[in-house]
Amino acid sequence: MRRHHRTPVAFRPSLSRAPQRGRPLSWGVALAVSALILVGCTDDEPDPEPVAAVVVDVPRVLDRSAVVGLVPRQDSSNDPEDQRSISTVSVPGEKSLDDRLRAIADDAIADYESGISPGTANELNVTWDPVLAAGPFLGVLTTARRYTGGAHSTTISQSVYTDVASGKTYTSAELVDDVGRLRTWVADAAEKAELGRSGLPRRAATVRDLRFEPDGSLIIVLAQGEAGAEALGEVAVRVNGDAAGEALSKVGRQVQDAALEGDPFEGVPDPVDEPSAEPSTVAPATGEPQPAEADASPSEEVDCDREKCIALTFDDGPGPYTQKLLDELAAKDVNVTFFLIGGNVATQPDLVRKEVEAGHAIGNHSWDHPQLSAMSDAEIADEVDRTAAAIKDAAGVTTSLMRPPYGATNDTVASVLRDRDDAQILWNVDTEDWKNRDVQITTQRALDGAAPGAIILMHDIHPTTVQAVPGIIDALRRQGYTLVTVPQLLSGELKPGEKFFNR
Ligand SMILES: [Zn+2]
Known part of the structure; x- marks a missing residue:
């Protein structure tokens, strides 16, 4: 090891x-x-060294x-x-x-x-x-x-x-x-x-x-x-x-x-005593229909064979800008998918609970973001299981989506995930928001890569990314896209261990 x-x-x-x-x-x-x-036995004598x-x-x-x-x-x-x-x-x-x-x-x-x-x-x-x-x-x-x-x-x-x-x-x-x-x-x-x-x-x-x-x-x-x-x-x-x-x-x-x-x-x-969230699944598109609401809930079933679907995904949180992103998404009535780092989940469970309550999908992104493809079965399993447990503790949900850090995967990673019923969710549009840290460039890269069925990679740990999101959503909608979660996008196609880059 x-x-x-x-x-x-x-x-x-x-x-x-x-x-x-x-x-x-x-x-x-x-x-x-x-x-x-020794000390107990030698009450009357000088203590031994x-x-x-x-x-x-x-x-x-x-x-x-x-x-x-x-x-x-x-x-x-x-x-x-x-x-x-x-x-x-x-x-x-x-x-x-x-x-x-x-x-x-x-x-x-x-x-x-x-x-x-x-x-x-x-x-x-x-x-x-x-x-x-x-x-x-x-x-x-x-x-x-x-x-x-x-x-x-x-x-x-x-x-x-x-x-x-x-x-x-x-x-x-x-x-x-x-x-x-x-x-x-x-x-x-x-x-x-x-x-x-x-x-x-x-x-x-x-x-x-x-x-x-x-x-x-x-x-x-x-x-x-x-x-x-x-x-x-x-x-x-x-x-x-x-x-x-x-x-x-x-x-x-x-x-x-x-x-x-x-x-x-x-x-x-002091930690506030809150009732723990009701257990549910994080794949709303494939589960029971959500309770009826006045507006069309983005977590409702969407037919991505007929609609022009696209999924925004956010990695590495929750972090200091996640709440701002949640507010932006709520204002636009959009659901996305978060791939969470377990260590951050354990530190900020409230944010994870809010993500789930807002109808977003949650995925596993390892405990501390190592290159899983360089690790043993047992080490990969530890990374995945600790994170899954943290997500469950935080929000009462289990996830069947996993995104290996850096997209670094191999047969060992696939096998560990197959055993856990987790599909590997990669991406086909990389905004490189971590590199450009620029609202315009991040927006441009998202829109340039946009295509029906695409999975767009972003990170909610960068303020520039969070700032770019409302504009990206508006532009995609003008182009006729329906913004969906990964479980909605890949409804019926998800298979444990398998890799998905888009629909
Ligand atoms: Zn990452």
């Missing part, structure tokens, strides 16, 4: 305490328990839906030799996290661009996960996976911590005063665990990704090869809270306290 995926814990957003329950901490727990027994640092499993990240209300930001580009997906996040009304994550992404982009090999498939995937959401602190892990020159790949992970009370975001390095002590802990733990690499880890590598457990202990996560044999991948070292506290900076101790206290995160409004 060339990719490493962290699987989030199944954890619902009660935002109370101990969000990392159920993690496999076998190694550390075993050692901690034996240390406790406590186990300060032990190697443990790399902690899982929090489920994104544990911190609903953050604003995800997605950027993708799709040149055949240069495929990028940059996903970052911000706290509503808070600037420092956004700035910091963009700076990290810019560094990753510069690093990637310097390594691009012409004539091969290059890919950069920057994504994020919450690792702490307690009191005033949000901890965010960013992971930049880079593939250049075919097989060559690197992954850089780092954690940052935002204090919403002061509006500051700190790197993991800023949480530590005594890096030397952390390096010694790592070296000792690695030696005890016989990880196959001795000596102190590099300074910068030691304080790139620090996490905190609900019991206040510190987890030092080291990149592949930094504290053990390359084949081990990432290595994590756990240090008990009291010992760690002595090496932390003032801010570091504040983050540690927040983790220990486990209060709800203060940076987003």
Whole structure:
């Protein structure tokens, strides 16, 4: 497996305490328990040297839906030799996290661009996960996976911590005063665990990704090869809270306290209890007729053999401009199809619910936008299943449409999707809105490509695209087109695993 995926814990957003329950901490727990027994037996004698640092499993990240209300930001580009997906996040009304994550992404982009090999498939995937959401602190892990020159790949992970009370975001390095002590802990733990690499880890590598457990202990996560044999991948070292506290900076101790206290995160409004949506399917054209409404509902059955049908599709959301697009579409009484990124669905479930309630069709666009055609069956399945579960959680619907990121598909992707009853929905009109970022050019490309049965590719993560939509709709209608969803366009033709570019 060339990719490493962290699987989030199944954890619902009660935002109370101990969000990392159920993690496999076998190694550390075993050692901690034996240390406790030892301490318990030696009441009258001097305490034995406590186990300060032990190697443990790399902690899982929090489920994104544990911190609903953050604003995800997605950027993708799709040149055949240069495929990028940059996903970052911000706290509503808070600037420092956004700035910091963009700076990290810019560094990753510069690093990637310097390594691009012409004539091969290059890919950069920057994504994020919450690792702490307690009191005033949000901890965010960013992971930049880079593939250049075919097989060559690197992954850089780092954690940052935002204090919403002061509006500051700190790197993991800023949480530590005594890096030397952390390096010694790592070296000792690695030696005890016989990880196959001795000596102190590099300074910068030691304080790139620090996490905190609900019991206040510190987890030092080291990149592949930094504290053990390359084949081990990432290595994590756990240090008990009291010992760690002595090496932390003032801010570091504040983050540690927040983790220990486990209060709800203060940076987003309290989740409102809403009744969950009624389960239904997202293929309104093929399902039961919708309740009669005064106006002709676009989700009604349309005969695309007789009518001049065309489908607008929007990828990579939901995002900051999705609500604006929904308003525009409602004003024009048009239904479209959204191919959603699971990670963004989990962060902004309300927008997905609104898309469904407005009669739009929903499709799966993977969890974090990787090139699926370069992945194993199990990895592809994970990308698809996590996203399907997020959509179901958000809006109570199941989808049978999947659009592989970058349109990158192969027999393995087809087989995984066939097993899941998902059809592969590609496109035959590419507005290249991600590249031109221009209302006129996006409009022109959509109209130039328009033909009966066409599927038009756009992205609702770009404000210029959202601005172009009303004009595109008006122009298509003047040309006699009926705007439909993908299930309407391909009614009766959809088959699991098969590829569809148009009607
Ligand atoms: Zn995409």
